[in-house]
Amino acid sequence: MRQKDEGKAQDILRATLDEIQSVGLAGLSIEAVARRAGVATGTVYIYFKGKDALLDALYLHTKQTFAAFVVRDEGLPVRAAFTRLAKAYLDYIVEHNAEIVFMAQMANSPYVTEETRATAALGARPVALLLERGKAEQLLKDLDTRWMMEFLGGTARAMAPLAAGMSPERYAAFQESVATLCWDALKA
Amino acid sequence: MRQKDEGKAQDILRATLDEIQSVGLAGLSIEAVARRAGVATGTVYIYFKGKDALLDALYLHTKQTFAAFVVRDEGLPVRAAFTRLAKAYLDYIVEHNAEIVFMAQMANSPYVTEETRATAALGARPVALLLERGKAEQLLKDLDTRWMMEFLGGTARAMAPLAAGMSPERYAAFQESVATLCWDALKA
Amino acid sequence: MRQKDEGKAQDILRATLDEIQSVGLAGLSIEAVARRAGVATGTVYIYFKGKDALLDALYLHTKQTFAAFVVRDEGLPVRAAFTRLAKAYLDYIVEHNAEIVFMAQMANSPYVTEETRATAALGARPVALLLERGKAEQLLKDLDTRWMMEFLGGTARAMAPLAAGMSPERYAAFQESVATLCWDALKA
Amino acid sequence: MRQKDEGKAQDILRATLDEIQSVGLAGLSIEAVARRAGVATGTVYIYFKGKDALLDALYLHTKQTFAAFVVRDEGLPVRAAFTRLAKAYLDYIVEHNAEIVFMAQMANSPYVTEETRATAALGARPVALLLERGKAEQLLKDLDTRWMMEFLGGTARAMAPLAAGMSPERYAAFQESVATLCWDALKA
DNA sequence: CATGAATGAGTTTTCATTCAT
DNA sequence: TATGAATGAAAACTCATTCAT
Numbered sequence: 001m002r003q004k005d006e007g008k009a010q011d012i013l014r015a016t017l018d019e020i021q022s023v024g025l026a027g028l029s030i031e032a033v034a035r036r037a038g039v040a041t042g043t044v045y046i047y048f049k050g051k052d053a054l055l056d057a058l059y060l061h062t063k064q065t066f067a068a069f070v071v072r073d074e075g076l077p078v079r080a081a082f083t084r085l086a087k088a089y090l091d092y093i094v095e096h097n098a099e100i101v102f103m104a105q106m107a108n109s110p111y112v113t114e115e116t117r118a119t120a121a122l123g124a125r126p127v128a129l130l131l132e133r134g135k136a137e138q139l140l141k142d143l144d145t146r147w148m149m150e151f152l153g154g155t156a157r158a159m160a161p162l163a164a165g166m167s168p169e170r171y172a173a174f175q176e177s178v179a180t181l182c183w184d185a186l187k188a
Numbered sequence: 189m190r191q192k193d194e195g196k197a198q199d200i201l202r203a204t205l206d207e208i209q210s211v212g213l214a215g216l217s218i219e220a221v222a223r224r225a226g227v228a229t230g231t232v233y234i235y236f237k238g239k240d241a242l243l244d245a246l247y248l249h250t251k252q253t254f255a256a257f258v259v260r261d262e263g264l265p266v267r268a269a270f271t272r273l274a275k276a277y278l279d280y281i282v283e284h285n286a287e288i289v290f291m292a293q294m295a296n297s298p299y300v301t302e303e304t305r306a307t308a309a310l311g312a313r314p315v316a317l318l319l320e321r322g323k324a325e326q327l328l329k330d331l332d333t334r335w336m337m338e339f340l341g342g343t344a345r346a347m348a349p350l351a352a353g354m355s356p357e358r359y360a361a362f363q364e365s366v367a368t369l370c371w372d373a374l375k376a
Numbered sequence: 377m378r379q380k381d382e383g384k385a386q387d388i389l390r391a392t393l394d395e396i397q398s399v400g401l402a403g404l405s406i407e408a409v410a411r412r413a414g415v416a417t418g419t420v421y422i423y424f425k426g427k428d429a430l431l432d433a434l435y436l437h438t439k440q441t442f443a444a445f446v447v448r449d450e451g452l453p454v455r456a457a458f459t460r461l462a463k464a465y466l467d468y469i470v471e472h473n474a475e476i477v478f479m480a481q482m483a484n485s486p487y488v489t490e491e492t493r494a495t496a497a498l499g500a501r502p503v504a505l506l507l508e509r510g511k512a513e514q515l516l517k518d519l520d521t522r523w524m525m526e527f528l529g530g531t532a533r534a535m536a537p538l539a540a541g542m543s544p545e546r547y548a549a550f551q552e553s554v555a556t557l558c559w560d561a562l563k564a
Numbered sequence: 565m566r567q568k569d570e571g572k573a574q575d576i577l578r579a580t581l582d583e584i585q586s587v588g589l590a591g592l593s594i595e596a597v598a599r600r601a602g603v604a605t606g607t608v609y610i611y612f613k614g615k616d617a618l619l620d621a622l623y624l625h626t627k628q629t630f631a632a633f634v635v636r637d638e639g640l641p642v643r644a645a646f647t648r649l650a651k652a653y654l655d656y657i658v659e660h661n662a663e664i665v666f667m668a669q670m671a672n673s674p675y676v677t678e679e680t681r682a683t684a685a686l687g688a689r690p691v692a693l694l695l696e697r698g699k700a701e702q703l704l705k706d707l708d709t710r711w712m713m714e715f716l717g718g719t720a721r722a723m724a725p726l727a728a729g730m731s732p733e734r735y736a737a738f739q740e741s742v743a744t745l746c747w748d749a750l751k752a
Numbered sequence: 753c754a755t756g757a758a759t760g761a762g763t764t765t766t767c768a769t770t771c772a773t
Numbered sequence: 774t775a776t777g778a779a780t781g782a783a784a785a786c787t788c789a790t791t792c793a794t
Contacts, residue, residue, distance in 0.1 A: 051784095108212065150350065159338060416756055530723070568777085
């Protein structure tokens with residue numbers, strides 16, 4: 001027998017993501033996902049219990065991949081870590097448009113279970129810690145932490161579409177502007 | 189369409205909005221919309237050509253209502269107009285959660301026609317003009333205007349959920365913080 | 377088929393029986409059978425050509441086991457042999473509920489081949505002979521033999537559920553009642 | 565609009581019954597039912613929530629129709645009522661083969677809800693009352709009532725197939741034999 | 753032989769849309 | 774116009790069977 005191949009689950013998740021980007025969450029069909037992933041319809045159901053479970057799993061996976069991409073605790077001083085974080089945010093968002101579109105569509109969908117939402121939230125801990133360090137050092141405004149995190153995510157999401165097609169140089173400058181803008185907004 | 193009861197078209201639009209908030213765009217069914225609006229399924233088709241047309245119309249309607257709510261050209265100086273604008277954004281988003289969810293879901297959906305997208309964009313002109321005035325007066329950073337608009341919208345959207353359940357006093361303070369934060373971010 | 381482990385074929389037949397009792401013939405799936413038998417899905421196909429063949433084999437097996445259980449030609453006089461038979465019927469049915477359920481479900485299903493039906497019928501010969509002996513000796517009513525056999529089977533099947541949970545003593549009395557009842561019904 | 569037509573629900577129930585008779589419960593498909601009933605697939609779902617609900621409803625309907633057919637309280641003396649009942653049983657079973665096959669298949673299926681089973685059981689009350697009257701008048705053996713009812717049903721079911729193709733005269737005689745047989749079995 | 757992942761045809765079920773009333 | 778039953782195409786999901794290991 002073929003051993004249950006974790007790579008195949010990945011293929012299916014990837015295909016789901018791409019399919020959503022091209023037809024939207026509302027237009028998503030399992031058959032199209034299977035075709036794109038190069039497997040039979042039934043195979044999707046071997047790896048995921050159903051459409052809901054597939055989307056839930058994809059959400060979690062995406063959130064976690066995102067967290068792994070963005071967070072890197074290098075013991076930098078607050079300002080430097082903050083800038084690094086803001087740039088990483090932007091990098092991710094620019095390079096992973098499909099994921100961003102997906103997360104936006106899912107954010108208010110009833111597909112995501114509470115459990116997944118909770119687990120996904122854990123990935124953001126390091127960001128919260130950084131912000132709290134900044135507040136403790138009186139470098140940042142004394143605002144609610146969740147607050148500031150939403151602000152960073154929202155800003156990055158809002159900015160990313162504008163980076164489309166920029167040359168590397170312009171992009172570097174853009175990235176710098178956004179990081180500064182975020183810092184200016186939150187600094188004490 | 190719509191000969192008789194203009195209110196009925198409104199009911200259907202409203203019901204669509206509420207339904208999307210509770211089941212998501214992907215879970216939307218015309219029958220559920222009709223039930224929620226208190227009309228028969230077929231009646232929806234008297235007022236709107238089909239599902240796509242309904243969503244397209246709702247998108248346009250929502251965008252325009254939003255623009256009307258937020259924009260008010262009172263000839264204020266830049267800083268005051270900016271603060272007014274930021275607060276109005278927040279007010280709208282807090283009071284119109286269903287609309288926000290809807291717009292987020294539609295943003296990357298193939299439901300909206302190009303024409304509607306273009307028409308909807310017109311509503312944002314006054315905001316662009318304000319920002320350009322700010323740049324001309326060297327009060328604001330010299331950044332791309334579309335850019336800054338995305339930033340304002342993204343920030344407001346990010347902040348709004350945090351206002352849930354606040355007392356009027358706390359909300360006023362919160363609103364002030366957000367307005368300041370936006371200004372700080374964009375000021376020269 | 378079956379080279380190696382004859383016991384495995386038995387396990388599969390048994391598992392099929394139990395599965396049908398719990399989910400019905402219509403709800404039967406090979407995967408569930410395999411799981412219950414403790415083998416892999418594919419293994420079922422090593423011992424049986426397919427689902428139909430499995431059910432057909434099970435039907436034959438069940439009928440034959442039943443016949444072997446019930447029939448014992450000990451040269452008893454008619455009345456005694458009759459009573460023994462009636463009691464054995466009841467014993468079988470009470471102890472083999474799953475088999476009874478299965479036979480009932482199969483009776484009007486298109487799963488059983490004509491050949492199997494014919495072979496299965498042979499097992500009932502001794503019962504027919506006993507009844508004919510009774511008629512020849514004018515102890516029993518002169519009714520059609522197939523008739524009387526259906527009557528005995530139907531009665532036993534109808535009575536069996538009532539024996540559930542009886543104490544050994546009550547069960548012995550019950551058995552006696554049923555045997556008498558059958559005899560009274562058929563006696564000349 | 566077409567008014568929801570109770571006749572259509574009847575058509576669907578009838579079609580289900582016929583379909584089961586020809587392909588068995590395990591081979592039943594909603595599409596085939598719809599085709600046989602002369603409606604679209606989706607229409608079945610207007611009248612019945614799903615396959616399970618359809619079968620459950622059919623079971624109840626069949627049981628109740630059966631009870632209405634068989635039971636007729638005419639204040640006859642026990643023996644006469646008993647004979648009438650036995651003959652009616654047989655008539656029903658002979659004329660409603662599809663229903664009998666269906667009830668046999670359903671008896672041990674997990675399709676029938678407990679509620680339906682309970683409701684269906686009510687239809688048999690009059691039969692129980694007759695038997696109890698017979699016991700009170702010492703005409704019948706003092707056996708458990710449920711017991712005797714199972715016996716009558718089981719016997720009739722067992723006998724009915726034998727009546728297939730009989731001439732009216734032979735059938736009348738057959739009916740008489742069965743009634744006598746039942747009475748002999750249960751009489752004190 | 754044994755396994756169980758993979759297949760894809762077939763089934764159930766949903767739902768946008770139509771249409772008789 | 775308004776209704777909601779009816780339609781049927783499309784989607785979700787199941788499962789008998791195959792086959793690489």
